[in-house]
Amino acid sequence: MSTLIDNIQGKRVDNHRPWPRLTVDAQAWRQAGSELAEGRATLLGLWGDAGASCSVHMAIMDEASKIALLSLECPDETFPSIGALHPPAIRLERAIRSLYGLEPAGAPDTRPWLDLGFWDVRHPLGARITPPAVPSPYAFLPVEGENLHQIPVGPVHAGIIEPGHFRFTASGETVVRLEELLGYVHKGIKSLMAGATIEQAARLAARASGDSTVAYGIAYARAVEAALNVEPPPRAQYLRALMAELERLANHFGDIGAICNDASFSLMHAHCGILRELTLRAAFNCFRHRLMMDRVIPGGVSTDLAYSGVTVLTELLQECRLRFPRLIGLYDNTASLQDRTVGTGIVSSELARRFGASGYVGRASGRNYDVRKSPGYAPYDQLDFTVPVLTEGDVNARVWVRIREVEQSLALIEQLIDDLRPGPIAVAIEAGSGEGFALVESFRGDVLVSLRLDGGRVARCHLRDPSWFQWPLLEAAIENNIVADFPLCNKSFNCSYAGHDL
Amino acid sequence: MRRTIFEGLMRRPLTEAPPVPDDAMLAELAGSVDRSARRLLGRSLSIREVDAGSCNGCELEIHALNNAFYDLERFGLRFVASPRHADVLLVTGPVTKNMREALERTYRATPDPKWVVAVGDCGFDGGIFAGSYAVTGGVSQVVPVDLHIHGCPPSPTELLKGLIALLERASAKV
Numbered sequence: 001m002s003t004l005i006d007n008i009q010g011k012r013v014d015n016h017r018p019w020p021r022l023t024v025d026a027q028a029w030r031q032a033g034s035e036l037a038e039g040r041a042t043l044l045g046l047w048g049d050a051g052a053s054c055s056v057h058m059a060i061m062d063e064a065s066k067i068a069l070l071s072l073e074c075p076d077e078t079f080p081s082i083g084a085l086h087p088p089a090i091r092l093e094r095a096i097r098s099l100y101g102l103e104p105a106g107a108p109d110t111r112p113w114l115d116l117g118f119w120d121v122r123h124p125l126g127a128r129i130t131p132p133a134v135p136s137p138y139a140f141l142p143v144e145g146e147n148l149h150q151i152p153v154g155p156v157h158a159g160i161i162e163p164g165h166f167r168f169t170a171s172g173e174t175v176v177r178l179e180e181l182l183g184y185v186h187k188g189i190k191s192l193m194a195g196a197t198i199e200q201a202a203r204l205a206a207r208a209s210g211d212s213t214v215a216y217g218i219a220y221a222r223a224v225e226a227a228l229n230v231e232p233p234p235r236a237q238y239l240r241a242l243m244a245e246l247e248r249l250a251n252h253f254g255d256i257g258a259i260c261n262d263a264s265f266s267l268m269h270a271h272c273g274i275l276r277e278l279t280l281r282a283a284f285n286c287f288r289h290r291l292m293m294d295r296v297i298p299g300g301v302s303t304d305l306a307y308s309g310v311t312v313l314t315e316l317l318q319e320c321r322l323r324f325p326r327l328i329g330l331y332d333n334t335a336s337l338q339d340r341t342v343g344t345g346i347v348s349s350e351l352a353r354r355f356g357a358s359g360y361v362g363r364a365s366g367r368n369y370d371v372r373k374s375p376g377y378a379p380y381d382q383l384d385f386t387v388p389v390l391t392e393g394d395v396n397a398r399v400w401v402r403i404r405e406v407e408q409s410l411a412l413i414e415q416l417i418d419d420l421r422p423g424p425i426a427v428a429i430e431a432g433s434g435e436g437f438a439l440v441e442s443f444r445g446d447v448l449v450s451l452r453l454d455g456g457r458v459a460r461c462h463l464r465d466p467s468w469f470q471w472p473l474l475e476a477a478i479e480n481n482i483v484a485d486f487p488l489c490n491k492s493f494n495c496s497y498a499g500h501d502l
Numbered sequence: 503m504r505r506t507i508f509e510g511l512m513r514r515p516l517t518e519a520p521p522v523p524d525d526a527m528l529a530e531l532a533g534s535v536d537r538s539a540r541r542l543l544g545r546s547l548s549i550r551e552v553d554a555g556s557c558n559g560c561e562l563e564i565h566a567l568n569n570a571f572y573d574l575e576r577f578g579l580r581f582v583a584s585p586r587h588a589d590v591l592l593v594t595g596p597v598t599k600n601m602r603e604a605l606e607r608t609y610r611a612t613p614d615p616k617w618v619v620a621v622g623d624c625g626f627d628g629g630i631f632a633g634s635y636a637v638t639g640g641v642s643q644v645v646p647v648d649l650h651i652h653g654c655p656p657s658p659t660e661l662l663k664g665l666i667a668l669l670e671r672a673s674a675k676v
Binding site: 158159160192203204207208211267274291496 | 503505506507510516551552553554555556557558559560561562563564565566568569570571581583584585595596598599600601602603604608630631633634635636637654655657
């Protein structure tokens with residue numbers, strides 16, 4: 001059956017795997033924009049490229065879970081704005097404008113994004129790098145009305161968290177508008193990756209967002225493997241999944257505790273902190289690094305499971321299954337805690353769908369989307385697990401999705417160690433050329449990597465964090481909630497600043 | 503809930519014995535902690551954490567210092583919400599250009615005497631991010647640093663070693 005993606009008019013590019021890349025004209029580009037606006041496809045990513053000629057790329061997924069990458073050349077440094085038709089693209093286009101100097105024609109918002117006016121250059125990734133403009137103060141959106149006041153927060157926040165600026169407009173205690181200003185941790189990772197060796201770029205990808213280092217490692221490795229058409233050995237795929245599920249466990253334990261802590265229920269925080277620490281220690285004992293950084297490499301994994309690994313993981317599973325159900329009971333039976341989380345920070349299903357929100361943010365608002373299932377990747381096609389989906393869309397639903405995912409991850413780890421067979425853990429990566437694309441499910445949602453290899457070096461690499469489509473929903477979720485519930489809402493999203501700012 | 507609290511009270515604590523600081527860390531600190539400060543602060547330091555561009559890996563391990571296994575507060579060290587309350591700035595990341603001004607202002611807002619501890623390999627000299635148009639290349643490029651804790655990210659034990667070294671220097675009798 002032909003689907004939306006099959007009907008897009010464009011020229012298919014050779015050597016792009018596993019999904020097609022089509023060079024399209026402006027009309028097909030606009031057509032894709034209206035399909036997005038009408039909800040027949042989901043925007044996965046939108047970014048610029050300043051290779052041989054300037055172009056923009058857009059990754060979309062249709063209702064049949066088919067994926068395509070559309071590329072539009074922009075010789076006159078302008079392209080038709082997708083954001084004008086489909087608001088989730090607005091920030092992505094603002095970033096393209098700031099980083100590449102490509103103009104989205106007809107864009108509804110032309111303020112800079114990521115560029116806060118502190119760099120020595122303008123359009124650092126563009127074909128023409130120019131000296132910086134005279135910095136002008138960032139124009140926050142105007143708010144009108146009686147008795148409104150503004151609360152500026154950040155970039156340095158009160159806790160041990162990443163930097164970003166939040167501008168609240170409140171009427172009394174009620175938030176009327178939240179506007180985010182991000183980019184403080186922008187490190188220029190894409191410019192460092194361009195021209196780097198495959199190994200150097202792997203280390204950079206592993207440091208895009210430290211909490212998702214395994215997921216980024218897998219996504220980058222899969223993109224390289226797709227570009228060069230190599231397949232990692234089965235044992236490596238199992239070990240990657242093992243690491244990915246350990247990472248998911250550790251982060252979900254941390255998040256569940258931290259959300260409760262932001263509702264001033266520190267008992268859950270203390271106990272979840274113990275489970276998180278036990279998970280990280282098990283990860284260290286299995287793979288010699290607590291966060292398992294640099295353990296996934298293109299071609300396989302760098303570190304085999306330690307000799308005692310299966311025992312370590314079996315003990316971890318026992319410990320979690322002993323302690324976690326009691327914590328779930330504690331969460332569920334504490335009325336004062338439920339009073340804070342139920343009905344707070346609601347994201348409507350419609351909004352989650354439109355923004356293509358992935359991870360627990362999407363799944364708590366009725367979006368049945370997990371890239372481990374669809375489009376799916378090895379070894380999850382051989383494993384038995386379910387994807388929990390709720391529809392309430394509040395803080396409580398985001399907690400429950402995490403709780404259910406912890407249970408699924410524990411079951412997955414058990415299957416993985418049961419089915420783990422001996423064998424090689426990596427294949428050699430030969431220098432070659434090609435284009436690769438990968439989608440991998442991190443604990444937070446789908447991580448997208450798109451890259452082009454040229455003679456064993458990375459010509460360009462684009463990493464897209466799931467937070468890009470979650471941050472805007474946080475602005476919507478907090479509306480009409482009280483200021484004091486913001487930390488709670490924010491923690492229930494736990495968006496990445498580093499992954500977003502890159 | 504009562505059962506969970508009761509068991510928590512009766513069970514042996516999970517907290518581990520404190521690590522011994524490295525000689526290298528003590529040597530780096532030797533010159534930076536003076537006598538008057540020691541008298542002033544005794545054995546207690548307040549820490550303000552500043553993320554100046556980290557990948558958030560360091561933040562995860564700094565967070566872990568508060569869990570039951572490492573229990574930072576038993577050493578008299580605690581994290582505070584404002585630089586105005588802090589004695590120590592614990593800075594992570596290569597210091598992005600977008601965060602330089604915020605870090606400088608945080609440093610100026612911290613009352614004297616104060617110390618700066620740079621955490622992580624990228625906090626030392628920019629590490630893997632050095633050379634980018636968007637980073638300055640390490641915490642010491644922006645504010646004076648008293649101690650570097652290496653690692654990517656440093657484990658909670660390494661962080662604890664560094665902070666205990668700082669504490670011992672800050673409170674040692676002369």
